[in-house]
Amino acid sequence: MANLLLYVSLFLIWGMLFYHAFLMIGGYLHSLKFEKFKRKLTVPSHGYPTVSVLIPAHNEEVVIEDTIKSMIKLNYPKERLEVIVINDNSSDQTGSIIDKYAEQYPFIKAVHTKPPHAGKGKSGALNQGLANSSGELIIVYDADNTPEPDAVRNLALGLANDDKAGALVGKFRVVNAQKNLLTRLINIETLTFQWLAQAGRWFWFKMTTIPGTNFAIRRSILDRLGGWDEKALSEDTELSIRVYNLGYYIRFFPAAITWEQEPETIGVWWRQRTRWARGNQYVIMKYFLTFYKLKNKKVFLDLFYFLFTYFLFFGGIILSHGIFIVNLIVDLELTIGLVSYALLLIGFLLFVTEVCLALSMESNQLTWKNFFIVLLMYFTYSQLWVFLVVRSSYLEAKRILLGQEVKWYKTQRFKQDTDHKSAV
Structure with a gap:
């Protein structure tokens, strides 16, 4: 029996490894082709589409000013742009910072939410922002994001030039990648995910998952769907399912780049990733049994x-x-013996190869330092995922059985000493 169970476990593990290898090949091929799509982008005959940028902010005084400044620098016609910053029941100086810039710049609009419909999560804040917006296209950024000047233009024109796309997803880079070992690991994970799961899935299946930031979606679609699901902890994944169900696809377009801050302590990382895992489990429970x-x-x-x-x-x-x-x-009298060790070794080498290929698609990322971090990553950072899934599964099962209300954990922000160029 032990031998059979071991064979089953290896089959499941290798199934995932082969699928990821398949996706990474697609990601690499997409990295060679997406510039061709970019060169075809043209401004529609009626001019640039009107854009509403939504930025939900709850107690974001540490980062919100830099985010607003990056909006001011956007290379997009300001008469076709409105930036709506949603102060979601903040108890710090977030609201006053937003108001200061809203008074100076006509295209910046402050929305202040109040109890009882406030401070309950990102989805609720986004719905408040949507209700106060007017753009043909809705673009979302988290409060810690500093998009590059052409990011919104690339998102807007990318969507305007692709009628079959319901949403368009850009790429994000880690602004504090050099802070410590944890942020270096997250940076590698982030780049790998984008070129593997996002670009790879787009290339092979014309599918991409909306992330929490740096994406554009048609307002008409959000109106049809009734906005964001306020019960979903991973509102982005849940929204993706509903967009696909309308018959649209979601395009991955890495020419639209934003820089975002990642957790700098293991405690903040743990709480953030637990929320992500629970959110994805919620999506499984919501849609899998009613897939038909x-x-x-x-x-x-x-x-x-x-x-x-x-x-x-x-x-x-x-x-x-x-x-x-x-x-x-x-x-246990295992008979698989050396074969199991060989499979484990090959699996490790495949993991390293996939990650290094992803790093090779980014400027100055495939370095000797990052290579050794990748080796360490397999035995440390990747193994933490096992414990994280156990924890998130327990919490989500407890919520369902006890009928608990979903509680949103806002990721803690950190004051940055340098700009994003130091992370390249």
């Missing part, structure tokens, strides 16, 4: 991926780790 009701069956690819990641692949890792530990105490 979805009009666009292509959505099943994403739902199955989430199911595989958080249950099957996760189960395979737990199973293999468990067998390894038990075999140290009790002889």
